[in-house]
Amino acid sequence: MNQPSLCALIDASEGVVKADRVIRGGQLVNVCTGEIYPADVAITGDRIAATGDVSGYEGPDTEIVDATGKYLTPGLIDGHLHLECSKLSVTMFADAAVRYGTTSVVSGLDQFLVVAGLEGVREALREAEASPMKIFWGAPFKTPYTLPETTVGFSFGPDEHAETQGWVDCFGVWETVAEFVLNRDEKVLRALELAHRNRLPIFGCAPMAATTTINALSAAGVRLDHESYSAEEALEKLRAGMSLLIRESSVAHFMNENVRTVTEFGAQSRRVGFCTDDMHVADILREGHLDKLVRMAIKAGVRPVEAIQMATLNCAEMYRIDHLVGSITPGRYADVLIVDSPESFQVERVFARGRLVARDGRTVEAPQAPERSAVLSPAFQVAPVTEGTIGVAAEGDEARVLVVEMDRTVPFVRKGVEMTLPVVDGTVRADLAQDALYVTVSERYGKNGGCTVTAMINGFGLRSGAIASSAAPDDNNIVCVGADRADMALAVNHLAEQGGGQVVVDGGEIKEFLPLPVAGIVADLTPEEMADAEDRLEAAARALGCELPSAFGYLIFLEITAIPEYAVTDLGVVNYHTQDVVDILRPTAN
Known part of the structure; x- marks a missing residue:
């Protein structure tokens, strides 16, 4: 981060250099002392110069911001x-x-x-x-x-x-x-x-x-x-x-x-x-x-000043960045909120780095994304997926299978349940009556052959189709859950060809697609555009039968092995406790 010289900070805080703007007439929420009292705030460049009586910091070109009747808190x-x-x-x-x-x-x-x-x-x-x-x-x-x-x-x-x-x-x-x-x-x-x-x-x-x-x-x-x-x-x-x-x-x-x-x-x-x-x-x-x-x-019962401290100074101190942010004090970044009151805490104006950047829930300038380099546009190297690619090999007419089970009461947690599933042409098949669906992870970097692994999962409730995402921490390989293998193949291949995104497929058709061209995980959409896309994706997933609070919210975290008890990665199903890949085929009772 850009740091002004010490001389510049001292000049500003002594008033040798006059303030660019002064926020006048507000009640300062001082998170350092827990007090609330009348104080003006002088801002020079991107830093706080002084608080309190700052009349000596004003010059002929100083902008005056009226905060009468409002409260001033640090940026969150x-x-x-x-x-x-x-x-x-x-x-x-x-x-x-x-x-x-x-x-x-x-x-x-x-x-x-x-x-x-x-x-x-x-x-x-x-x-x-x-x-x-x-x-x-x-x-x-x-x-x-x-x-x-x-x-x-x-x-x-x-x-x-x-x-x-x-x-x-x-x-x-x-x-x-x-x-x-x-x-x-x-x-x-x-x-x-x-x-x-x-x-x-x-x-x-x-x-x-x-x-x-x-x-x-x-x-x-x-x-x-x-x-x-x-x-x-x-x-x-x-x-x-x-x-x-x-x-x-x-x-x-x-x-x-x-x-x-x-x-x-x-x-x-x-x-x-x-x-x-x-x-x-x-x-x-x-x-x-x-x-x-x-x-x-x-x-929940926390005093307003304490709640504001939790969102500002407390966080800054635990990360040892309180010399830069977390309070409205000299030398810190001029991140100042004008709010209606500490109790209701409705943010009305936002100053960041000394400039007004938002008012009444809207930014004052439209965001402009930079040009993207090839570094953040790597090609996907997934081996083409077919219907036959997807499946767990097994013998006989049925198999006892360890199925990853979504815990609907504790977010992200996946347990395991054993189910007897049909085997057709040497492959374990989904059983919609038991909500036993396919889940695949396709390696995107070409380091492991761009391969696709298959497991079985319970809890998504899809009656048809498939959902898939290339935004999937912790490795951002393509994860897909589906009831139909052909739809899953279409979903995975589409994401690989398009350079990443999230998709809902049903009956051989792309029902919804959100492109994520930046690193295959994010996009330069406005927040409103992204919110609309998220809502459409979730609605399309619900139309397939998903009843989870967030189909894609649960989907993207399936690869995280640090969450109990099972994860699905490009290596297979991982047991959180033993930290190794497990064979999901279980012995069938005689």
Whole structure:
């Protein structure tokens, strides 16, 4: 990030250089002290120059912004975000988020990384510099995240950490999955040791963690975690010395559960922040972004000033970026929200880097995406898929099969159930009566022959057709679920030919298609255009019979091996507990 000289910051904060603009007449929510009091704010360039009585900072060319009767808060910080999962490019996601007051996000840009490597990350960071939203980048602890390792376009290890931890854009180690620490993974431990030497914070990922796991992570230096499935788990992490990020995403709704650490268990709120992790754009436009989380926390019983601290200074402090963002204080970026009141927290105007960027839920300038280089447009190298490609080989007339089962009560979690399924022409077939469908993963990088593997899945409820996506963390191979093998082949081949996207196919016809031409995972659509496309895709999936809260929201995470109990990757079905590929054919009872 661009840094002004110390002399320039001192000149601005002493009033030697007059302010470019002054926000006058508002009540300042001081997140450093927890106070609310009348104060004006002087802004010079992209930084806060002074607060309070700033009349001495005004010059003949200073713009005066009237905030009479309103409240001033810092810009909001999303503490853990895979912005690529929005399917929007950096520019377009920024357009969606800043209108609701989110001016900074912490991200590993890991999906760009696994597809396009370090140059892809650099392009994304340059794009953010030209947007009203800052990205504080954490170098992913490794890629691929999967155990065992799946096929990705770019692998990231200790050598890459030795380079990138020295970048001025690197603010820590991102998403350190607990299993790699528990396994004493040599490469991961080397990356963490580098971070300790470089005094960089380590960000964790430990869903449903046992006490011994929490202890081990804290001992390894993991500073914070965003993956608590219960308030008790969240409290245990706080007690072990970690900071807590409460996640409220489009699919994983944990605010009301985990905020109990503060409202019921009495934990100090100053080590608690917020994150969204993954958001559907349609949900942002309907409900807001981080501002929604502030309102939810207040409704749950958190004092308004504390809720605002959680969305600003708390997050900045746990990531050690509070010298740059998180408060309206001299030298920090001039990210200032004008809101109606702390209690209702409706964002009316948004200043980012000192400029007015949004008013009344709309950005003041239309977003302009940059020209895309070939780095972010790699060709898909999937071997052509036919109906005969899809299937699990078996003998006899029926087979006992381990079927991956979606848990409809706990987001993302997949269990396993054994089902007896028909075998026709030596291949296990779907059984719609049992909701046993095909699921495939097609390797897109050509490193593993562009092959397609097949398993069986329960819970999607499709009565016909297929749905598929090339945006699928953690490796962004093409994942497809379907009731009909021919429709699945059409879906996978269409995505490969078009350079990525999401698609719904039925009866040999493309019913809905969302192109994702940037790295095969995001698009330069406006938020409104993306929301419309998401709604059409979900409606088309429901027309096929899917009753999950979000067909594509659940589909894209099937490849993540860090979520219990089973995942499906280009290697096959992976057992979370044993961390190996399992044979899904089971012995048939005599």
